[in-house]
Amino acid sequence: MTGISSDVIRGYNDTIILYLLLEEPSYGYEISKKIKNLSEGKYVIKETTLYSAFTRMQKNGYIVSFYGDETGGKRRTYYRITDSGRTYYFEKCKEWVLTKDVIEKFIIREENGNGDN
Amino acid sequence: MTGISSDVIRGYNDTIILYLLLEEPSYGYEISKKIKNLSEGKYVIKETTLYSAFTRMQKNGYIVSFYGDETGGKRRTYYRITDSGRTYYFEKCKEWVLTKDVIEKFIIREENGNGDN
DNA sequence: CAGATATATTACGACAGTCGTAGTACGACA
DNA sequence: TGTCGTACTACGACTGTCGTAATATATCTG
DSSP states (O other): OOOOOHHHHGGGHHHHHHHHHSSSOEEHHHHHHHHHHHTTTSOOOOHHHHHHHHHHHHHTTSEEEEEOOOOSSSOOEEEEEOHHHHHHHHHHHHHHHHHHHHHHTTOOOOTTOOOOO | OOOOOHHHHGGGHHHHHHHHHSSSOEEHHHHHHHHHHHTTTSOOOOHHHHHHHHHHHHHTTSEEEEEOOOOSSSOOEEEEEOHHHHHHHHHHHHHHHHHHHHHHTTOOOOOOSOOOO
């Protein structure tokens, strides 16, 4: 089965989450849905990974949390990206380009598309 | 700064090493030099990371080790890629394409340049 | 010759991030 | 009442990386 390995994503989970917070605050469950949808189902982040990322990023000052005012249901914790978070995000984007280029020096792309299996 | 984070490479160290073994067997020190050179100094793998990758991959059957016959100097442990290792390598290459596409959905590229390439 | 330097590998423990598992909590619907 | 979907938290295991250091040999330098 060829899914994507979360080992690769590892260094980019924070970036992915921050991307989804760029335009407006959001909360865990919604973000996980958005990741799934945007990746066309190819990447489904684990809940524990997601929430531990929130904790880490809040500690780092990349996001801040606040409570929504929904009255019913379990109370949501929303997260808003900070300026520091924005800066970090765009740095990671630059880093991605470099990293991608490095990795691709070691990757052989099959041009004759023999996709058996 | 602007190095590449090894967190990203994490899932691809094995792939990088296997790539360098595709054509001929090699050993730790040489591989680390090759990685440095091929990446134009952008990625220098840590020794411990490299040798622990050897151990892991040998356990997984992706490589086999043998001793070189050099008479002087410290004895080298050479590694040769196995068929299983080759298969794994090419799977990781395919996976890379998928993973790269997924990550790029969450990356904003500043495109002041041309859309060439 | 002694000491630094480059080559070449191994051992050990710390750490970060992910993941499995499970539990809490609430609303809605059948 | 029970289950499903939503929403979050706790905890411990595991894997891979990394810092540090030790071992071993050959070559270069003064």
